[in-house]
Amino acid sequence: QICAEISLPVRHNLLARAGTGMSGIKRIVAHPQALAQCRRWLAEHLPAVATEAESSNARAAERARAEEGTAAIAGEAAAETYGLAVLSPAINDEPGNLTRFVVLAARDTARPTGDDKTSILFSVRDEVGILARMLKPFAAHGIDLIKIESRPLRGRPWEYVFYLDLKGHRRERRVEQALAEVGRGATRLKVLGSYPAAPPEG
Incomplete structure (x- = not known):
């Protein structure tokens, strides 16, 4: 049963290995929702770079750490967790976007x-x-x-x-x-x- 909800602001960042420049990015990976929320920014700043959908932004950050030339779209916590540099902060098209989460319980409380x-x-x-x-x-x-x-x-x-x-x-x-x-x-x-x-x- 859903017992609570919370809405949190969305703040996507472009992450890659330290020392990677924008010109060194060959692919950008992220959850499909994150890619959609950054579509305009990507089209304006990295129009020739291929995008790939991943199961989560955390998995995208793992790939950015492991693969040369791969950048990820994720939050600042992912940058800290996976030791990535923030190439460009707050790249989501709508700065006021919120993501809704729900809290589940075993019974109606x-x-x-x-x-x-x-x-x-x-x-x-x-x-x-x-x-x-x-x-x-x-x-x-x-x-x-x-x-x-x-x-x-x-x-x-x-x-x-x-x-x-x-x-x-x-x-x-x-x-x-x-x-x-x-x-x-x-x-x-x-x-x-x-x-x-x-x-x-x-």
Whole structure:
């Protein structure tokens, strides 16, 4: 169960072995999200250098330490951990970017605070107007939706899974009622957790 969330500022740096100049970079490696968040900077400053996706920025930093001509996009902690030099700091395109993290617990431990979020997953069959019908209970009970994403349900043709963040706690009567109504129309409903809403800076 999700029991808490925190939002932290994103600060990406270009890292490489000490003594490496910008002209000596042959490839840049990073997690795909980091590459996307630095796309404009890379296009402006290193347009001819190839980029490669890695499983994590930590793994990218490992490669930058091991491979000559390889630079990594990662935080300052990675530079210290892997003994890399910061060639260029704060290269992310949007300086105000935040990354959201969630804290997981074995069971539901978060009590209502009056300023909470609830995260849910539900799946539905492919029917005309199904999403509008599924969201109607939230509006009917005065519940604000913060985020909604959809993905095809693997191995289940014509079914989709939706991820929602909403304002309120699962133990609030209005949230209970809305979730019960959504559950009646969904092929599957899972409450991932209710937790205090984090301030923007965490």
